[in-house]
Amino acid sequence: xxxxxxxxxxxxxxxxxxxxxxxxxxxxxxxxxxxxxxxxxxxxxxxxxxxxxxxxxxxxxxxxxxxxxxxxxxxx
Amino acid sequence: xxxxxxxxxxxxxxxxxxxxxxxxxxxxxxxxxxxxxxxxxxxxxxxxxxxxxxxxxxxxxxxxxxxxxxxxxxxxxxxxxxxxxxxxxxxxxxxxxxxxxxxxxxxxxxxxxxxxxxxxxxxxxxxxxxxxxxxxxxxxxxxxxxxxxxxxxxxxxxxxxxxxxxxxxxxxxxxxxxxxxxxxxxxxxxxxxxxxxxxxxxxxxxxxxxxxxxxxxxxxxxxxxxxxxxxxxxxxxxxxxxxxxxxxxxxxxxxxxxxxxxxxxxxxxxxxxxxxxxxxxxxxxxxxxxxxxxxxxxxxxxxxxxxxxxxxxxxxxxxxxxxxxxxxxxxxxxxxxxxxxxxxxxxx
Numbered sequence: 083x084x085x086x087x088x089x090x091x092x093x094x095x096x097x098x099x100x101x102x103x104x105x106x107x108x109x110x111x112x113x114x115x116x117x118x119x120x121x122x123x124x125x126x127x128x129x130x131x132x133x134x135x136x137x138x139x140x141x142x143x144x145x146x147x148x149x150x151x152x153x154x155x156x157x158x
Numbered sequence: 159x160x161x162x163x164x165x166x167x168x169x170x171x172x173x174x175x176x177x178x179x180x181x182x183x184x185x186x187x188x189x190x191x192x193x194x195x196x197x198x199x200x201x202x203x204x205x206x207x208x209x210x211x212x213x214x215x216x217x218x219x220x221x222x223x224x225x226x227x228x229x230x231x232x233x234x235x236x237x238x239x240x241x242x243x244x245x246x247x248x249x250x251x252x253x254x255x256x257x258x259x260x261x262x263x264x265x266x267x268x269x270x271x272x273x274x275x276x277x278x279x280x281x282x283x284x285x286x287x288x289x290x291x292x293x294x295x296x297x298x299x300x301x302x303x304x305x306x307x308x309x310x311x312x313x314x315x316x317x318x319x320x321x322x323x324x325x326x327x328x329x330x331x332x333x334x335x336x337x338x339x340x341x342x343x344x345x346x347x348x349x350x351x352x353x354x355x356x357x358x359x360x361x362x363x364x365x366x367x368x369x370x371x372x373x374x375x376x377x378x379x380x381x382x383x384x385x386x387x388x389x390x391x392x393x394x395x396x397x398x399x400x401x402x403x404x405x406x407x408x409x410x411x412x413x414x415x416x417x418x419x420x421x422x423x424x425x426x427x428x429x430x431x432x433x434x435x436x437x438x439x440x441x442x443x444x445x446x447x448x449x450x451x452x453x454x455x456x457x458x459x460x461x462x463x464x465x466x467x468x469x470x471x472x473x474x475x476x477x478x479x480x481x482x483x484x485x486x487x488x489x490x491x492x493x494x495x496x497x498x499x500x501x502x503x504x505x506x
Contacts, residue, residue, distance in 0.1 A: 083392055083474070085373045086486025087501055090494050093376030094390075098505040100219045103254060103280040110375035118180070118216045118251070118506050120439040121393070123446030136445065137452040140502070144462065147385075147500045150378040 084109040095143040095157075097121060105154055111146040112156045113139060160206040161316040164233045165194040166243035166259055166273075168252045172212040177436040180251075182214035184225060186232040193301060197242065200309030205316060208236050211259075215251035216435070218258070225255070226262045238269060240316050245274030245304045246281060248296040248476045250434075253281030260289045270315035274304045275330075278479050282330055290321070291330045296476065376500075385499040388466035390489065392474030392482075393440065393447040393506040394432030395423070406433025409473040412485045414492075418467035422451035434475030435506045447504055466498050474505060 085108050088094045096109035099121055104112045115121030122136045146157040164186075169179045171192040190198045190207035198207055211229050218225040233241070241263040243256035253275045260271035274292035275282050282291060290311055294304040307328040314321060324331040340347065347364070354361040379385045396404060402413045423444035430440040430447060445451045448469060457465050470489045474482065493501065 083390070083472075083482050083486040083489075084503055085371070086483050087390070087490040087493065087503070088373045088376050089487075090490045091376050092490065092493060092498060092501055093378065094501040094503050096503050096505065100251070100254060102284055103250065104505070106280055106283045108372050110373070115504070117220055119177075119435045119437070120446040121504055121506055122449045122452075123439065123443060125439050125442065125446075132443075132446075133451065136449050137455070140449050140452040140456065143502050144382060144387075144456070147379045147387075147502075148382055151375045153375075 093147050095146045097139060097143055101156055105156075108154075110151060110154050111143075111149075112154065113143045113146055114156065114158065115139065160201075160204060161239040161313075162208045162237060163205055163240040163242055163312065163316075164209045164211060164236055164238050165190060165197065165207045166211045166213070166229070166241070166256060167192055167194070168218075168246075168249075168255065169212060169214045170252075172210070174212065177216075177434070178438070180214040180216035180436060182212070183217055184211055184213040184228045184232060186211050193245070193305065196301065196305045197309050200306050201313065204313055205240070205309070207242075208238065209233065213255065215249070215255060218255035219251045222258055226259060229259055230262060230266055233263070234267075238267070240269050240312055241267070241271035242308060242312055243271070243273040245292065245294045245301070245308065246276075246279060247274075247294055247298055247300060248276040248279050250280050250476075253279035254284060255281075257281035257285030257289065257291070261285055264289060270312070272308060272311055272315070272329075274308050276300075277330065286330050287333050290315070290327075290332070292328050293330050379500050382462055383460055384463040386464050386466055386497060387453065387462050388493055388498045388501050389417075389448055389450065389453065389469040390501050390503045391448050391469070391471050391505070392477075393471075393504055394430040394473040394475075395428055395440065395444050395448040395469075395471050396431045398427050398429050400429070400431045404431045404471070404473055406431055406473060407475040407477075408481075409475070409477045410481060412470055412472035412489065414468050414470055416467055417450060417465070417469050420450065421454050423448060432473045432475055432506060434473070440506075447506060449502075449504070453502070463499075466493070466496065468496075
């Protein structure tokens, strides 16, 4: 999916939990997520804390999109 | 005395549960269980499954280092000669776990470790060079065909017998080259191949070219505050009721849904259609998979230009690579026409 979209030249950031899979399928900008059933959340947190966590990941993804890269990069 | 092996399976094949139990930590049980019983029949007394290790697919993939460490400690006391995992068919997390644990056992305990997977399982590309992976069908209906091949390969490795070519033994090529004496010299073989090619006949290359299926990274966004960002997911977020009937596994289609004017996804209007992870958390709060709430706020604050009014979604669960490729090409074309500058793609 990532590759098919990026082939048009549109940059894609992949937010996913299993980074090795993202790498092996060829995503270029990768942001690690929280957990498989809730990549951008954590049900153990309060609603506010959980939102903050999600927002941090989204901001990291936006940062990845504004960063020029030449090879696969994981934005920790 | 029979050779001693430990068998690794996930929560599903251990009959513990489905996705709702995918978080369980590793445990060991003596003897064979689930597909191990079938393997035992194939071993015909020559090999014995002395114990079965069970681990939840999500737990393993979210904590690979801890999982591997625990499992190695659990199996050490059994004094085993070999290790066998799966088969995982086309289950992505299970395949990744089988590959990772086989490689770790092989490296640390210096014993042969094998598994079985469907060729498109992401675990194949990650581990094919390190371990023997028997090629299986894409679903558990292929069990009967997979087990004899796995058992046979395990027996040969334990006996220290020569492992023949991938096509003969049924494993996925490891990318190794072996010297052998050919009947004809290279020039003759090359000319014969060329003649066949010219005649349009089938021929087999002696050196298949590796496939480099990579796409260069897209250019970075210069000014985020003017950029139009689209949300795409393989996590199966759909309007409640799944109006387009996107399949919970092996999806044959993707959905396009309008989110203009929607602040965040509510659980009375959105849900997940994905059958490959525990849906409880996504159904409770779909923003956990498709982060519309956070992105909408960033749009309001002017950090990004705008959110593309449509989100694109499918279920990445045993979905054929061919289908995913086709979806993404269609999605890409529409995003391009709509002037989208960048994409956030989330996966579960």
